[in-house]
Amino acid sequence: MTVNVRGATLAGRLAGLPLRAHLALGTVLLFVLAGLLGPLLAPYDAARTSPVDRLLPPGTRLSDGAMAWLGTDQVGQDILAEVLAGMRTSLTVALVTVVVGGSAGLLLGLLAGYFGGWADGIISRVGDIQLAFPSLLLAILLAGVLGPSMVNVIIALAVTRWVIFARVVRGSALAVRDREFVDSARVMGASHARILAGYILPSCLPPLMVAATVQVGLTMVAEASLSFLGLGVPASQASWGSTIAEGRDYLASAWWIAAVPGAALALVVVSIGVLGDLLRDVSDPMTEL
Amino acid sequence: MAGTEPLLELSDLVTSYRLRPGIGRPGGEVRAVAGVSLTVHAGETVGLVGESGCGKSTIARTIVGLVRPSGGKVLFDGRDLGALPAKELRRLRRDIQIVFQDPYASLNPRMTVANLIKEAWRIHPGLVPRERWDDEVDALLERVGLRSEHAGRYPHQFSGGQRQRISIARALAVRPRLIVCDEAVSALDVSVRAQILNLLQELQRDLGVSYLFISHDLGVVRHLCDRVAVMYLGKIVETGSKEEIYRSPAHPYTQALLSAAPSLDDWRTDESDEIVLTGDVPSPLSPPTGCRFRTRCWRAQDRCRDEEPAPAERDTGHPVACHFPGALPPPTTTAPDSGRLTKE
Amino acid sequence: MANESATPLLEVENLAVEFDTPAGPLRAVRGVSFEVGECETLAIVGESGSGKSVTAQALMGLVPQAARIAGGRVSIEGRDVAGLSDREWQALRGERISMIFQDPLSALNPSLTVGYQIGEMFRRHRGAGRAEARRRAAELMALVGIPDAERRLDDHPHRFSGGMRQRVMIAMALALDPRLLIADEPTTALDVTVQAQILRLLRQRQRAERLGMILISHDLGVVARAADRVAVMYAGRIVETGTVAEVYERPAHPYTLGLMRAVPDPRDIGAPLEAIEGRPPDLAARPAGCAFHPRCPFARDVCLTDDPAPHEFHAARASACHFAEEVIAHGGN
Numbered sequence: 001m002t003v004n005v006r007g008a009t010l011a012g013r014l015a016g017l018p019l020r021a022h023l024a025l026g027t028v029l030l031f032v033l034a035g036l037l038g039p040l041l042a043p044y045d046a047a048r049t050s051p052v053d054r055l056l057p058p059g060t061r062l063s064d065g066a067m068a069w070l071g072t073d074q075v076g077q078d079i080l081a082e083v084l085a086g087m088r089t090s091l092t093v094a095l096v097t098v099v100v101g102g103s104a105g106l107l108l109g110l111l112a113g114y115f116g117g118w119a120d121g122i123i124s125r126v127g128d129i130q131l132a133f134p135s136l137l138l139a140i141l142l143a144g145v146l147g148p149s150m151v152n153v154i155i156a157l158a159v160t161r162w163v164i165f166a167r168v169v170r171g172s173a174l175a176v177r178d179r180e181f182v183d184s185a186r187v188m189g190a191s192h193a194r195i196l197a198g199y200i201l202p203s204c205l206p207p208l209m210v211a212a213t214v215q216v217g218l219t220m221v222a223e224a225s226l227s228f229l230g231l232g233v234p235a236s237q238a239s240w241g242s243t244i245a246e247g248r249d250y251l252a253s254a255w256w257i258a259a260v261p262g263a264a265l266a267l268v269v270v271s272i273g274v275l276g277d278l279l280r281d282v283s284d285p286m287t288e289l
Numbered sequence: 290m291a292g293t294e295p296l297l298e299l300s301d302l303v304t305s306y307r308l309r310p311g312i313g314r315p316g317g318e319v320r321a322v323a324g325v326s327l328t329v330h331a332g333e334t335v336g337l338v339g340e341s342g343c344g345k346s347t348i349a350r351t352i353v354g355l356v357r358p359s360g361g362k363v364l365f366d367g368r369d370l371g372a373l374p375a376k377e378l379r380r381l382r383r384d385i386q387i388v389f390q391d392p393y394a395s396l397n398p399r400m401t402v403a404n405l406i407k408e409a410w411r412i413h414p415g416l417v418p419r420e421r422w423d424d425e426v427d428a429l430l431e432r433v434g435l436r437s438e439h440a441g442r443y444p445h446q447f448s449g450g451q452r453q454r455i456s457i458a459r460a461l462a463v464r465p466r467l468i469v470c471d472e473a474v475s476a477l478d479v480s481v482r483a484q485i486l487n488l489l490q491e492l493q494r495d496l497g498v499s500y501l502f503i504s505h506d507l508g509v510v511r512h513l514c515d516r517v518a519v520m521y522l523g524k525i526v527e528t529g530s531k532e533e534i535y536r537s538p539a540h541p542y543t544q545a546l547l548s549a550a551p552s553l554d555d556w557r558t559d560e561s562d563e564i565v566l567t568g569d570v571p572s573p574l575s576p577p578t579g580c581r582f583r584t585r586c587w588r589a590q591d592r593c594r595d596e597e598p599a600p601a602e603r604d605t606g607h608p609v610a611c612h613f614p615g616a617l618p619p620p621t622t623t624a625p626d627s628g629r630l631t632k633e
Numbered sequence: 634m635a636n637e638s639a640t641p642l643l644e645v646e647n648l649a650v651e652f653d654t655p656a657g658p659l660r661a662v663r664g665v666s667f668e669v670g671e672c673e674t675l676a677i678v679g680e681s682g683s684g685k686s687v688t689a690q691a692l693m694g695l696v697p698q699a700a701r702i703a704g705g706r707v708s709i710e711g712r713d714v715a716g717l718s719d720r721e722w723q724a725l726r727g728e729r730i731s732m733i734f735q736d737p738l739s740a741l742n743p744s745l746t747v748g749y750q751i752g753e754m755f756r757r758h759r760g761a762g763r764a765e766a767r768r769r770a771a772e773l774m775a776l777v778g779i780p781d782a783e784r785r786l787d788d789h790p791h792r793f794s795g796g797m798r799q800r801v802m803i804a805m806a807l808a809l810d811p812r813l814l815i816a817d818e819p820t821t822a823l824d825v826t827v828q829a830q831i832l833r834l835l836r837q838r839q840r841a842e843r844l845g846m847i848l849i850s851h852d853l854g855v856v857a858r859a860a861d862r863v864a865v866m867y868a869g870r871i872v873e874t875g876t877v878a879e880v881y882e883r884p885a886h887p888y889t890l891g892l893m894r895a896v897p898d899p900r901d902i903g904a905p906l907e908a909i910e911g912r913p914p915d916l917a918a919r920p921a922g923c924a925f926h927p928r929c930p931f932a933r934d935v936c937l938t939d940d941p942a943p944h945e946f947h948a949a950r951a952s953a954c955h956f957a958e959e960v961i962a963h964g965g966n
Contacts, residue, residue, distance in 0.1 A: 180395040
C-alpha cells in the first residue's frame, strides 16, 4: 500500500516531528540567528584589549559597566562576543565548504555512478586512496601549504569532503541507473544529458541533502580543529578553535574561556546530527516506489 | 507472410555478460544469448517462450538497444542496427518500443501521465507539433482505455493494469512498428490480464503493429501469437507456427514445457501422462557440451553430448534443434514410467 | 478424494478477519466457511486482495499486526482454536498444521545451514540430539527429492535454486508429521517445469502421509492440476465451492465464469478472451448488495440490495449468486 505523502503540507509535516527534532531545529536556528545578528548585539574587535578586565568569570561587570555574561579571556575580551563572531566564521566555512565539496562530489559521483567504466574506476580509486588517509591530516597538510586564510581553509576542507558526497551520489546513481523507468527512457531515445537531469539527478538529491546536513556539523568540527592548531582562519578573525586553544593554558584558573566555545560547538554539531538523521527518515518517499 | 522482407531479423545473435568473480563464484563470460536467429514480419505476433534465465529478456534488451550484442546482427527493415550512423539509429530506435513486466518499476514515479507521454515528443521533436500535445495525449489515453482526466495523475495513483495501459500509451506515442512485450502481462491478475491482451490485439488490428511477445506463460502465447519460438539456456530449440508447436511439438523440451504448463483442462488429464523433468536448468556459466538440454532429456544419447544439434527441419516440417526429434508417443501406448523421468 | 474421516481435519465456520485502519475497521474476510478432510486438497482461488492469504494466515494463528479475527470458529481436528495461548499455538504449528510460502528465501534464515534449520524442528519439538537431528534432516531432504542430501546439509539457503529451496521448505513443514498443510502460492515464483516438480512432490507426500492440504493460488491451471475441491474467493468472501470437475465444467457464479473465460481456453484456441470489466472493489468501498454486481453481466435489481449468502444447490456445491442456475445454464461448454 502506498501512502500519499506528497499532499502533506510543510506545517503538517513539522507538527508530526518528535520533540528532539524541535529541540535540534530550535538550537540550530538560534545559533544561525546569533551568528548573523550577534556582531550587532555584541561587537567583537580582535585588536581591542582591556588588561583591567582579564580573566573575569561569567556574570561579572566590566570596567566600562557592561555585563560579561560568559566572562572574559586573558586579554579582557568578552567571551560572548567572541563566541558569536566565531559562530559566524564557523558557519561560513562549513556552508561554503559543503556547497563546494558537495557540488564537486555531485558531479563526480554522477559521472562515476551513471557511466561506470573507467570514469568510475578513476574517481572511485582516487576517493578510496584519499579516504585511507586521515582527512584531518590531509587538511592540516593542505592548510599548512596554502597558509592561513578563510579561503584556504575552505579549499583544504572541501578537498577532504568531496569523496563523501561523491560516494553517496554514486550509490544512488548506480541504484537508479538500471531501474526500468530509466531503461524505458533510453529505449525512447533519450540522451545521456536528459536521463541524467530528468531521471538520475532527482533521485540523488535527497540522500545528498542528508549527507550535506551531517557534513555541515562535521566540517564545523574540522574548522575548529584547524584553528585550534593555528592552521585555520587568521588570528584577526574569531574562531571557536583558536579561542579554545587560547583557553587551554587557563583551564585551571579560567575554565570558561575554553568551555564556552567548546560547549557551543558540541551543541550545534549534535543538533545538526539529529536533524540529519531525521531528514534521512523522512527523505523522499517517492524513491521507495 | 512468406516472401515479404521481415521487419525484424536476428541472425546468429550473441549477447554476453561479463561476470565479476565473487565470493564462492568464479568470474567469466556468460553467453545469455548464444546464437539466436529469429524473424518477425510486419503485422505479426511472434511468441518467445522459455523459463527464467533462458535469455529471452536479454534478447528483448538487445533488440531495443539496452544491451550491445557481442556477435551476430539485429536487422530492422533490412538495415543492420549495429552498422548505422548514430543519427539514423536514433531515428530507427523510435520504431522499436518495449513494454516491461513490472508496471510499478517502468514508469518514472516523478512524472505525471501526461508528462510520461509527452517525454517521447520532447525526445523526438517534430513528431507531434507542440500545440497538438494535449489533444494527442487525450487521444492516446482513450486509445488504451483510459480517460483524459487521468493525464494529470502520477503512476502510483493507478492500479497495475492501468499502469500497464500507461506504458502501452507511452510506447505508442512514438508510433512504433514493433513492440517488444517482455512478460508484459505476467504481473497482472487474471481478469485484468485478459483486458490487456484484448487491448494488444485490438491495437494490432487497428495500427498494424508487430509484437515480439516474450512470456513464460504458454497459454497466453498460444492465445496471442502467430508463430512461437521456444528457448532453452540461450538457444532456440524449436520454432514454428502456433499449430506446429502446440499440436506437434518435436523437441523434448517443448514437450516437457507444454506438459508442465498448467491449463484449465488439467483436471481431466491423468497425471501419469505428465512429463516431469528432473533437476534444474544448468548454469549458463558452464553450459553442457553438445546439446544444452541433454542433462535433463530422456532421449539423450552419446551423440547429444558430443555434437550440438543445429536447428533443421528434419522430418518435422519446422526447425527443431534436436538429434532425435519426434512426436510424443500417445500416452495410452506407454507403460507408466518408460521414458518418463519422474522423481521418486 | 472423498472426505473419509468422521471429523474433518479442519473446520472453518463464518470466519471474519478485520483490519484496523485509521478510517475504521475493514473487513478483509467475511463469512468464510469450509472444511478440509484427510487426504484432500482444497484450493482457495482468488485474485490479489480477495482475502485468500489472510484466510490462510488466520488458520495458522498468524494474522498481521493490524488485523484480528472478528468472528467465526476455526477448529483443527475438532479442537476450537479460539483463545489458544501463544504457547499452545506454537505446539500446534508444525505438529498438527504447517505452512509453506511463495518465497522460500525470505522464510529461511540466510545465515544458518539448511541442515541446521531442518534439524532444529526435531531439536526444538522432539528434544532430539545433534546427531539425531542431523540424520533426520538428511532423511527428510532425500524424501523431498534433494539430490546428494547428505552433502547438501551444510549448504546455506542461497546455494540452492528456487525449486530446491521450496523443497527445503516442504521438508521443514513436513518434519513433524502434521496433519494439515497450507500451501500459500507455493509455485508462483517458480518456473513451469520446476512448478510441475513441486506440485508432483506435494501430491506424493500428501498421499503417503494422508495429509489434508489447502492450496492458495491465483492460477486456475495449477488448481485444476493439484486440487480436489475448490473455493473461489472474491472481495473477502467465498462465492463458489465444489469439486474441481464440477466448478470448472459448470461454474455457478458469474465471477468464476468470468475467470474461466479470461484465461485462454485450451480447447478453443484464439477465441477472444472475455475480460471481466473493471477491477475488484476496494475493501473500504465494498459495493452494497452483491460485491460483484458492478462487474456482473447477470446483475439485476435484487443484486444491488441483497448480498446473497452461499447456498447449497446441489450435493457439496454452493454458490453465492441469486441466479446460480442461470449462470450454470449459460456457462455450459
